[in-house]
Amino acid sequence: MNLRDTVFKKKIKIWFLESAVVIIFLWILFMPNMTNYEKNENNYFTIKINGTVVGNVGSRNDAYEAYRYARRAIAKGNEGLTLTMADLSIEGESRMWGVVESPERIAAKMASILNQSKFDTVQKTYSVKINKFSLNLASIDEVQNLLERVISMYDEKDMFDVSLELDPTREVNVLMPKVQSKEEIQEEEGTLKPLLSNIGVNKTIREAADAADLKGDYKEFDDFKYGLVKIDFKDKIEIVESYLPADKLANPDTAFTDLTGDKNKEETYEVQTGDSLYSIAVHHNLTVDQLVEMNRDKLQDAASTIRDHDNLTVVVPRHELSVRYVMEEFRKHESYQAPISEIKNKKWFTTETQVIQEAVPGIRDAVLLTTYVDNRAEGTPEIEKIVKIKEAVPKVIERGTIEPPSYIKPISGGRLSSGFGKRARPTKGASTFHKGVDWATPVGTTVVASSSGTVTRAGWGSGYGYCVYIKHNDGRETRYGHLSKITCQVGQKVNQGDKIALSGNTGVSSGPHVHFEIRVNDNPVNPLEYLNQ
Template identity: 45%
Template structure:
């Protein structure tokens, strides 16, 4: 009995040893690297200087890092930037314990999360000319563009789509304005295509040409006819820091509200600085300040000159056409009758105008709030306008030139202190000091009516001109023409001198209109 019990104990111990060896083989042995004399065969893994575990190869460590990156960014639209410096310390062992890849990967995720440099959020950049704005989502892009469009499409007849820009190689979206009604029709046609007898009937009606009849005012569709953005819109997907992404309400204000923009304006006949400032809604002082060539409100401006003005415009312009019915008083075009015996400076009103009245349907084009064109579709005159009739001359009036070259003006036209005894206190011409013997030319073509001594004038010449004016040249030293002689403009008629009532060598020059002296400087070309 004793022997038998001893034998049972030994058998039980043997079974226990076998079971322990089996457990060791199944559970313990796999975590030890096999003995190989090939150099480093086990690696301690560090990420950003932090130990994250032990693995059997460099490839296993790199795979764990890739998986950790994916795990960190999964389930988010954000683009996470983080430091990720992987380093390994290898050694050669007979038996070595390695960690599971899952354990190493989880520790790597913790290290990467603590080492974030920044988080870049998925966003959309909208570019309009030189302006750009970053928005948080595509929905914000649609909201922004729809608000810009809705400012002028108050009934919501059109909508904004984003389509790929075929002119760009990179993936850039651009805006496309679509009629809501037409889009619905196309969708219905696609969903329920015509077939059989319905298709045949539709083809027949398409081929029938409608009778052309004059439309009544009620036949015209009124309201918004077409609309589009006046500037190219480009949209690209991007990843940006949240600090660079704008709130949608701020973006709407920037894009749709008017901004002051400098423009060049060409001055037209009849413009004044005051009317230009008023037309553009500018204070006159601001208009003067932005133009270096304008010194004050009294500065001279001429038709054709260009000046800077500021025009309020939104960042994103909208171009659209509306069809409108209206009634208005209107003026007929002025009728001109040419008179070949009058100078162009003479006009006379033969008939005074009277306004007419009409009913109109017109297509009116706009850029933002500014009208750019008007095309009348139908017009019905209630009563005709009476045109203004103006008779005008066709002969270009003669011009007058300074009668000498050079010279220094010593006395102007008008009141003065008498320079010498016998001289007038009201000077009826203009004096230029010039040496005796200077050539004197006819200021304009005409006929000499007097050439000789003229008391205070000394030697003097009178010339009568075709426009009824007369010129006089006084204090001459020598006369080169005779009364009745015709002279051309610029022809030498005398030499200057110091004769008559004179204080020194000079030329006295007068222009008379209807027998009365006027300021010659106002008429010299």
């Protein structure tokens, strides 16, 4: 081998070494990242979205970071929430060698798949809850405009504003409306203070003027302001943020109609002195029969007695969102009634009354504070000033003070086998109209007086079999039939619950039972409506 060949071979080796260095450098510079090898540890993770492989990373943190990038990319530019099908799968393994990608590159692939899997978009909304009624509006401005629109139905002079404030009693963010007069708002903001100072009126003078404000009796009729004095929502309103699809939002005009349209709602009415079933029914646009039907637990018929402070259920047309407001009003030559005067009679039952003197209305000029709910007067107006032109004559009623007797079931236990009224297949020889009720019970069951009274009959009563009649202090009568043995006698005074007989199967009877009647003015009534009253 000559020197020339040796030099050439050395040059070849140097060229190969230089080439290897360049190739390694280019590999490091341009080829994808490679995972680090750690013995017995997962260092290579395959990511799938909805079953599709989107790439590989060197750690779970990189996978989750890529997923977060993808979600942000989808949500970007959208104020609402985008709902997609997102089944994220991360499978790890240990490798000596593996190519990985950056979270940013994988996020772009994820976003593409997630965009294809969108199934809904929900937006930030505001839910308004009023009792059991609720609606959803697109913005807080729509909520406030709606509430202001409801108030403006009664605030013709635009004297009041509606603001929304956080409910301090709630742990979560719940807004509630606050209705204030614009004058109050200005005072709170201090806008009146400079004005008062400029005209030489300070706080002390103003307070003195307020303290010296004359009461209504000393004012002239022209001194009153008249009109709207106070206004607020009658119902509790709660407003919360929510995320809903667009088709769940209410149109503001439709929402206003829903809130302010009349709907019949049940309310409780407290009976006042002088009320009758007829007057209560007329006041609430009901018939007496409708009023009785709505209060079956308290009333038997149109002749039922009502007492002061009794509570009756009535139907009142109300709005879903009711507004209560107070008006200062002048009534010229108004007809008015004097309060009813009562005379107590300690010998009468409370169900007994007699009119001693009829009322004669008076005439007056008056300034009244009248409370309204949804344009309907409620309660008794507060009198600020009156000048009587003609004195009213009160109605005078004499009323008993003794509580009337109550009625109890005449036996313990038993099965109700026949009710009151018409029956299709009575026992042979019995009437098709059942004048009482029957309880099936074994022969020999103790029968007691349903109420205190005097025994007027005790013996055989044809179809009744052995029977007992008792006359009670309120004029009613009870009858007990088909008895096996009578343990009382005519003329005997009995107390409620006293034993009067044993049950049986006598007379026109289909089996062992007790027949029980209550009669009012000798007319049979349904006993079940009188028991335990």
